Amino acid sequence: MFYPGDDTNVEAAMQMILAAWLLAVAAPAASQSALERTLLALEEERQAAYVKGDRAVLERQFAAEYSHTNLRGGTTNRAEELAFYAPGTFSLKSGKIEDVTVHDYGNTAVLLGTVVWEGATFRPQPNVPIDLSGRFRVTRVYVNRAGRWQLSTSHASLIPPAEPAAASE
Known part of the structure; x- marks a missing residue:
């Protein structure tokens, strides 16, 4: 109970409010499992590898049987994916x-x-750039072999851009 002029109650109330706020802020991070954090780190590492053209990361992450189904319904294997992401091609x-x-x-x-890809360009031929920028819904299947997670299968579907709102008259 608060009494006018009693600073100890105000201090205790402020501590409780601060503790509640800290719990609310920390809850989303704490709700992630160790596996979710591990796979998210692999996903972020792979996105950075695409930006840098770092083939070694892709070779380490793609399992031997890796296959991908792209937004057009085509499928590729590990070797084709590594070639796709080669510097100069992607x-x-x-x-x-x-x-x-x-x-x-x-x-x-x-x-x-x-x-979400920004500035994504695929060049099947040197003078034939194809813009692949956009938002994609992805499904990834990871397998754990000898304590290491690898990407076995993936699928990506393009999320269509939102239609612009009609102008009011």
Whole structure:
């Protein structure tokens, strides 16, 4: 109970408010499982590798049986994906992953999320740039082998841009 002029109660109340605020702020980070944090770190590392053209990261992350289904319904294997992301063939200014959910099945995990690419360009031929920038809904299947998570299968679907609002007359 608060009494006018009693600073000890005010101090105790402020401490309780601060503690509640800290719990509310820390709760989202604490709610992530260790597996979710691990897979999110791999996703972020791979997006950075796309930006830098770092093939070694991709080789380490893609499992031997890796396959990808792209936004046009085509499929590629590990070697084709490594060739796709080669410097000079693919460039990316910025890549990030958002809205991640992970389902843990022991030595297998499924990650769902949204990838956002800015300045993404694929060049199947030197003078034929194709803009691949956009937002993509992704599904990733990871396998844990000898304590290391690798990407086994992935799928990406383009999220269509929102229609502009009609101008009012």
